Amino acid sequence: MTEIVAGPATGAIARSTGAFRRAIRRWRFHAGLFVLPRLQTRHSLMQGIAMNMLSRFAAVLALLMGFASLAQAHEYELGPLEILHPWSRATPGAATVGGGYFTIENKGDTPDRLVLVSSDIAEKVQIHEMAMSADGMSSMKELTDGLVVPAKGAVELKPGAIHLMFIGLKHPLKEGEPFLATLSFEKAGTVEVKFVVGPAGAAGGEAEHKHN
Numbered sequence: 001m002t003e004i005v006a007g008p009a010t011g012a013i014a015r016s017t018g019a020f021r022r023a024i025r026r027w028r029f030h031a032g033l034f035v036l037p038r039l040q041t042r043h044s045l046m047q048g049i050a051m052n053m054l055s056r057f058a059a060v061l062a063l064l065m066g067f068a069s070l071a072q073a074h075e076y077e078l079g080p081l082e083i084l085h086p087w088s089r090a091t092p093g094a095a096t097v098g099g100g101y102f103t104i105e106n107k108g109d110t111p112d113r114l115v116l117v118s119s120d121i122a123e124k125v126q127i128h129e130m131a132m133s134a135d136g137m138s139s140m141k142e143l144t145d146g147l148v149v150p151a152k153g154a155v156e157l158k159p160g161a162i163h164l165m166f167i168g169l170k171h172p173l174k175e176g177e178p179f180l181a182t183l184s185f186e187k188a189g190t191v192e193v194k195f196v197v198g199p200a201g202a203a204g205g206e207a208e209h210k211h212n
Contacts, residue, residue, distance in 0.1 A: 123168030
């Protein structure tokens with residue numbers, strides 16, 4: 001059997017091997033100190049991006065829900081009558097009048113008549129009709145006898161035609177802030193409806209006119 005005798009060369013090799021192993025351990029330690037913060041920073045960055053995307057999604061969802069709520073059809077039944085989508089326009093701060101619009105459908109066999117409208121937002125409410133004069137000027141007149149709703153028919157109140165006029169506003173009409181009004185009919189009775197307030201230019205511009 002051959003005996004291996006450790007000599008100076010063997011000790012040097014052992015020392016070199018140990019030093020190499022210690023160097024590897026130190027490199028791994030320092031590499032961990034360098035890589036771990038980078039991994040943590042990347043993780044934090046990804047978390048921030050995810051939270052930002054969630055926040056944006058929530059904001060968009062809330063906006064869409066708001067639009068859906070505003071655009072949602074709202075209608076009221078009163079006997080054979082249906083009042084569809086009451087709405088109005090925002091008014092400037094100094095304005096003293098505002099308009100009101102909706103559609104009345106009569107499913108009954110006899111005509112009815114809208115005779116009175118009231119609301120806490122104005123001193124009085126009148127039913128107006130816009131007409132064009134021979135000289136091309138538009139004007140409005142109050143329908144003092146009320147508005148007839150024919151049997152099996154409908155009447156639409158809209159800008160530039162028949163509409164409500166809220167006179168003596170107690171405060172400006174603001175977009176997104178609905179208000180209540182009470183409609184009184186000759187036969188069907190009364191019903192309280194909510195007017196949705198849209199922007200000042202909603203549903204097209206209204207022609208200039210004068211009151212008679």
